[in-house]
Amino acid sequence: MRTYHPAGVPADPDPVRSRAIRQLHQKRGVQAHVLVFVLSNVAQVVVWWAYTPDQFFWPLWSILGWGVGLVFHIWAVYSGAQLDEARIEREMRRMERTGD
Template structure:
C-alpha cells in the first residue's frame, strides 16, 4: 500500500533530519574538543557519512517523483 506524503511533510522531515545532523555532530565535536584534541578528528566520520545520507534525503525531497508511464501492467 502506497501512501502519498505531502510536500510539506517531506520538507518538515528534511528539516528535522538537518537539525539532528547539526546538533549531533556539534555534540561530537564538543566531546572531541574537550577530551581528545590532540588525536585524530574522529567526528569527521559522522560528519561525512551522515552528510552523504542527508544529501540523498535532500535529493529525494527536491526531485520530482518518476511517473509510471510507459511501463506495462500485466
C-alpha cells in the first residue's frame, strides 16, 4: 500500500525526490505569499487614493510590516540553507572537536 504526503503526493522512498517535492511546495507557498501581498497592498493603496489621498499614506505600515515577513519567507526558502548531509556532517565534526 502506498502512503501519501499531506498534499496528496505519494510518499517516495527516494530522499532526494522527497526533498525536491518539499522544496517545490515551499516555493509554491512563496509564490502565493507574494501574490496575496501584492494584491492586498494594491487594494489598500487604491482605497487610500480613492478616499484619503490628501492624508498620510497609511498603507505604508502594511507594506513595510508585511514586507519584512515576506522577505524572511523568501530568504528561508531560497537561501539554500537547507539541511543536507554535508552540512550535518560538518556540524557533527565541529561538535566532536569542541565537545559540544
